[in-house]
Amino acid sequence: MIRVVLPQHLRTLAGTAPEVQVAVDGPVTQRRVLDALEEDYPVLRGTLRDQTTQRRRPFIRFFACEEDISHRPPDELLPTSVVSGREPLFIVGAMAGG
Numbered sequence: 001m002i003r004v005v006l007p008q009h010l011r012t013l014a015g016t017a018p019e020v021q022v023a024v025d026g027p028v029t030q031r032r033v034l035d036a037l038e039e040d041y042p043v044l045r046g047t048l049r050d051q052t053t054q055r056r057r058p059f060i061r062f063f064a065c066e067e068d069i070s071h072r073p074p075d076e077l078l079p080t081s082v083v084s085g086r087e088p089l090f091i092v093g094a095m096a097g098g
Contacts, residue, residue, distance in 0.1 A: 002033055002078075003088035010048075010091065014041040019088060028083045030062060031074040048091065063090040 001021040011018060022036035031054070038045045049056050054074070056062070061070045065079045065087055081087040 001085055002028060002036070002082065003085055004033065004037060005088045005090045007091060007093040009093060010044060013047065014043055016041065028078045029075045030069065030072070030078065030089075033078070033089055034074075059094045059096065061092045061094050063092060 002024050003019055003021055005019050006014070006016065014020075020037070020040070022033060022040055024032045024036050026032065034048055037048070045051060047057065048060055056070060056074075061068060063069065064082045069076075069078075077083075078089065079087070082089050
């Protein structure tokens with residue numbers, strides 16, 4: 001199981017705890033984790049990525065092992081510690097402005 005930590009606004013929308021777990025079949029990538037998350041929590045469809053292009057939404061960031069992986073290819077494998085469940089994948093709502 002992959003651990004995913006959601007920001008407050010998405011937790012409220014999905015009615016979840018701060019951390020959820022999703023099952024991913026096959027290689028564990030950003031795309032597959034988001035697919036599983038949207039499958040388990042359909043209300044999140046379109047909040048993390050555009051439903052047509054599948055591109056990450058502005059102001060949404062992904063972190064694994066204290067590293068921003070938001071701009072990495074969505075089919076790149078996630079770190080082993082995330083795959084093993086030792087570390088979660090963090091989804092963060094970014095802020096803009098001063």
